[in-house]
Amino acid sequence: MAVAVLAAVTAVVLGVLWLAQGRQQAAPTADFGAVPSTAAGAAGGPSGTAPPLPATEQAARTDAAPERVVVPGVGLDARVEGVGVTERGDMTVPDDPAVAGWYRYGPAPGGAEGSAVLVGHLDSETGDLGEFAALRDVRAGDTVEVRRAGAEPVAYRVTARATVPKDELPPSAFRRTGPPVLTLITCAPPFEPERGGYTANLVVTAEPMDTR
Amino acid sequence: MRTRFPVAVVASTGACALALGVAAPAVAAPAADQDMATVSVVHGIPDMTVDVYANGDELLSDFEPGTVTDPQSLKAGTYDIQIFEAGQGPDGTPALEKKVEVGEGDTATVAAHLSADGKPQLTAFADDVSKVDAGKGRLTVRHIAAAPAVDVRAGGEPVFTGLTNPNEDSAVVDAGTVEADVVLAGTDTVALGPAELNVAEGASTVVYAWGSAEDDNLALATQKFSGMDSMPKAVHAGGDGTAVSANSTEWGAGWIALGGAAAVAGVLAARRFAGRRG
Numbered sequence: 001m002a003v004a005v006l007a008a009v010t011a012v013v014l015g016v017l018w019l020a021q022g023r024q025q026a027a028p029t030a031d032f033g034a035v036p037s038t039a040a041g042a043a044g045g046p047s048g049t050a051p052p053l054p055a056t057e058q059a060a061r062t063d064a065a066p067e068r069v070v071v072p073g074v075g076l077d078a079r080v081e082g083v084g085v086t087e088r089g090d091m092t093v094p095d096d097p098a099v100a101g102w103y104r105y106g107p108a109p110g111g112a113e114g115s116a117v118l119v120g121h122l123d124s125e126t127g128d129l130g131e132f133a134a135l136r137d138v139r140a141g142d143t144v145e146v147r148r149a150g151a152e153p154v155a156y157r158v159t160a161r162a163t164v165p166k167d168e169l170p171p172s173a174f175r176r177t178g179p180p181v182l183t184l185i186t187c188a189p190p191f192e193p194e195r196g197g198y199t200a201n202l203v204v205t206a207e208p209m210d211t212r
Numbered sequence: 213m214r215t216r217f218p219v220a221v222v223a224s225t226g227a228c229a230l231a232l233g234v235a236a237p238a239v240a241a242p243a244a245d246q247d248m249a250t251v252s253v254v255h256g257i258p259d260m261t262v263d264v265y266a267n268g269d270e271l272l273s274d275f276e277p278g279t280v281t282d283p284q285s286l287k288a289g290t291y292d293i294q295i296f297e298a299g300q301g302p303d304g305t306p307a308l309e310k311k312v313e314v315g316e317g318d319t320a321t322v323a324a325h326l327s328a329d330g331k332p333q334l335t336a337f338a339d340d341v342s343k344v345d346a347g348k349g350r351l352t353v354r355h356i357a358a359a360p361a362v363d364v365r366a367g368g369e370p371v372f373t374g375l376t377n378p379n380e381d382s383a384v385v386d387a388g389t390v391e392a393d394v395v396l397a398g399t400d401t402v403a404l405g406p407a408e409l410n411v412a413e414g415a416s417t418v419v420y421a422w423g424s425a426e427d428d429n430l431a432l433a434t435q436k437f438s439g440m441d442s443m444p445k446a447v448h449a450g451g452d453g454t455a456v457s458a459n460s461t462e463w464g465a466g467w468i469a470l471g472g473a474a475a476v477a478g479v480l481a482a483r484r485f486a487g488r489r490g
Contacts, residue, residue, distance in 0.1 A: 084387075084413075085347035091444035097451065105346065105387070105413040105441065119447055123454035133455050166446050174443035176414070187450030198450035 032140050033160025033205065062111045064151035066102045069109075069118055069184075071134065071158075073142040078120055078131035080146075091185075097121035097130030106176055109146035110154040114176040115183045118146075122187040122198065132186035135161070135204050144182060144206045156182045156206035163188045163200050173203060182206040249288045249314035252339070254280045256325035256356045256422030257332050258429050263301050264324075265294040274298050278422065280321075280435040288316040293334060295324050310334040321435065325356035325422055328377040335378040341416060341437050344384050346444040349411040351419070352382040358424035361397035366390040366409070373397065387413035394421055394430075404430050414441025 066080045083092035083101035094101045100120040107114035120132030142158040159181075164170065166187075173183045183205055187198035253264060255275050264272040272281065275298075290313045294306035312334075314320050319339040327333050337354060344350050353364045355377045364372040364381070367390055372381035374397050393405030404421055411417050418435040 085444050089345055089347065089445040091346075091447045093447065093449045103444075119449050122450045124451040127452060127454050129454055130449075130451075132449065166448070169443065169447060171443050174441075176439075176441060185447050185449060187448070189456050191450070191453040191456045193453065197448070197453065201447055201449070 031161040031163060033158075061148070061151040063108050064110060064148040065104075066109045066116075066118070066146045067149050068147040069100050070145045070147070071138060071142055072145070073139070074134040074137040076131050076134040080118060083119070091117075091119060093119050093121055095121075095124075097124040097128050097132075100132065103174070106174055107180070108148075109156075109182055110148060110151065111180055113178055113180050115173055115178075115181050116146075117174060117183045117185060119185045122202075130186065132184065135184055135186055135202055138204055143209070144184070146182065155209040157209050158204060158206045160205040162203045162205075164203060166199055166201055169201055169203070173205075180208055182208075247288050247316055248285045249316065250283045250319040250339075251286045251314055252281050252283045252321040252435060254321055254323045254325075254356075254420055254422075254433060254435065256323055256420060256433065258326075258423050258427065260307070261298040262307065262324065263296045263298050265296065265302050265306075266291045268292070268294075268302055270301070278431055278433050280420070280433050283319065283437065286314065288314055288318065290314075293322060295332075295334070308332050308334050310336075312336045319437070321418070323354070323356050323378070323420070325378065325420075326358040326424055328358060328360065330358040330424055330426065333378070337380060339416065339418070339437060340382060341440055343442050344414060344416075344440050346442050347387055347413060348384050349387040349413050350382060350384050350416040350440065351409075351411050352380055352416060353419045353421065354378075354380040355421050357421045357430055358426060359403060359421070359430060360425070362394050362403060362421065363397050364392060364394055364419075366392050385411055387411050392419075394432075404432060407432060409434075412436060412438070414438065416440055 065082060068078065069080055070077045078098060078100040080100045080102050081094055082104035083094065084104060086092050091103060092101060097120070100118045102108070103117035103119070107116045109116040109118070121130035122133050123129050138158055138161060140158055140160070144156040144158060145153050146156070147153045169185075173185065183203060185204075186202050188200040188202040189198060190200065191198050253272060253275070255262065255277050258277050260277060262275050263270060264275055266286075290311055293310050293312050294301065295308040296302070296304060296306050308324055312320070312322055319341045321337045321339055323335045323337065325333065325335065335356065340350060340352070351371070353372055353375060355362060355375045357377060359377065361374050361376045363370045364375065371383060375381050389408055389410045391406050392409040393407065394403045395401055396403055403425065409417070409419065416437040418437070420433040420435070421430065422433060423429040423431045
C-alpha cells in the first residue's frame with residue numbers, strides 16, 4: 001500500500017518536473033526531498049598538506065574505508081570496495097552486482113565534509129539483480145548504515161532521491177567540501193539497449209544522523 | 213600527502229604558516245575573494261634561516277631552508293618582498309629583495325633559492341590550479357637548485373627533460389604513487405632520488421629541486437594544492453535490463469508503477485527535441 005502511494009506521488013512529481021525540464025536547464029528530477037544541484041564548495045581553494053589526524057577515538061575517524069553498506073528497511077546489504085575511474089573517465093563500478101563501490105578519491109563515509117559516494121549495479125550482464133536495485137524502494141527517513149574498517153559504523157538518514165539522465169549527474173554528488181552527505185548511485189530506467197542500456201541514474205542522498 | 217624521500221625533504225607543513233603576520237583565513241578559494249590573491253613561499257637557500265617581509269611587514273619569521281608555506285590569502289597588488297637573515301630585518305640590508313605583483317585571483321609561489329651558478333635570488337611562479345579530470349593529478353617540477361639542466365624520471369621513464377633553473381615543467385598524469393628521480397639532462401647520472409612521490413588525485417603536486425650540486429646538498433621539497441578535482445564523466449551501473457524486464461514482474465511492474473521510466477524517457481525525448489543532445 002505504501003508503495004502504491006509513493007508510486008502515485010512520484011509519478012506526479014516526475015510528470016511535473018518533466019514538463020518543467022522541457023523548457024529550462026534540466027535540474028535533477030526529485031523523486032522526493034530536495035536535491036542539491038549546485039551546492040557550495042564545488043570548487044575548493046588550494047590548501048596545504050592535510051594536517052595529521054589527531055589521536056581521537058575510532059568513532060571520530062573521518063578517513064576510514066567503508067566495508068559494508070546496509071539499508072535495513074529495503075533489505076540492501078552489500079560489501080564495499082574502493083573504486084576510481086575507468087580509462088574513459090567514468091566511475092568504476094564493481095562487476096559483481098552484489099558489491100558496491102566507494103569512490104575513493106572523494107570523502108569516506110563518516111567524513112567531516114563533502115559527499116561520500118557509493119555505487120552499485122542495478123542489474124548485471126548475466127541476469128542478476130544488483131543489491132542497489134533495492135534503492136528503488138528507499139523512502140525518506142530510511143536509515144543507511146556504513147560499516148568501516150577499523151572504525152565505528154556511521155549512520156545516515158535518507159533525505160532525497162532523484163532520477164536524472166546519466167549525463168546530468170549533479171556535480172554536488174561528488175563535491176569534496178560542504179556539509180557531509182552520503183550519496184548512493186545506481187542506474188535507472190529507461191532501458192535502451194541501442195543506447196548502451198540504462199540512460200538514467202538513481203541518486204539517493206542521505207545525511208548523517210546526529211549521534212551527539 | 214605522504215612522501216617518503218630518502219633525501220632531505222620537507223612537505224608543506226603548517227608550521228610556518230602559523231608565523232604569518234597577516235591575518236589570513238586558513239585558505240580561501242581564489243575566485244571567491246575578488247581582490248585577493250593566494251601566495252605561498254618556498255625557501256630553497258641552504259644553511260640560511262630567514263625572515264620574510266612584505267612591504268615592510270614581517271610575513272614569516274625563522275623560515276627554515278626546504279620549507280614551503282601553506283597558501284595564504286593576500287590582497288592583490290604589488291609587494292616588495294625582502295628576505296633577511298633571521299633577526300636582521302627590517303632596517304638592515306636585505307639578503308634578497310624583489311617586487312612581486314600578484315593580480316586578483318592569482319595563485320603564486322615566491323621562491324627564495326640559488327641560481328644555477330649558486331647566487332641567491334627570488335623567483336615568482338604562477339601556480340596552475342585549473343581543474344584536472346577525475347582520476348588525474350597535476351605534477352609540476354621546479355628547478356631552483358644550483359645545478360645544471362636536469363631530466364625528471366618517473367618509473368625510469370623521462371617525464372620532463374632539459375629543465376633548467378629557474379624554470380618549471382608540468383603535466384597531468386594518473387593519480388598515484390610514482391618512483392621519481394632527477395638525473396643530469398641526457399644522462400643516467402642520478403642527482404636526486406629515487407623518491408616515492410604521491411601525485412594526489414584532483415590536486416596539484418609541486419616538487420622543488422633545491423640546494424646546491426657543488427655543496428652536495430640537493431634536496432626535494434613538495435607543495436600541494438587541492439580542489440582541482442572533477443567528477444567522473446558518468447556512472448554506468450546497469451547491466452542487461454533484468455530489473456525492468458517483462459519476466460521480472462516485480463521489478464518491471466515496480467518501475468512502471470513509479471512512473472520513473474515514462475518520465476525519464478519523456479525528459480530525454482524533450483531534451484533531444486530541444487537539440488541539447490549531441
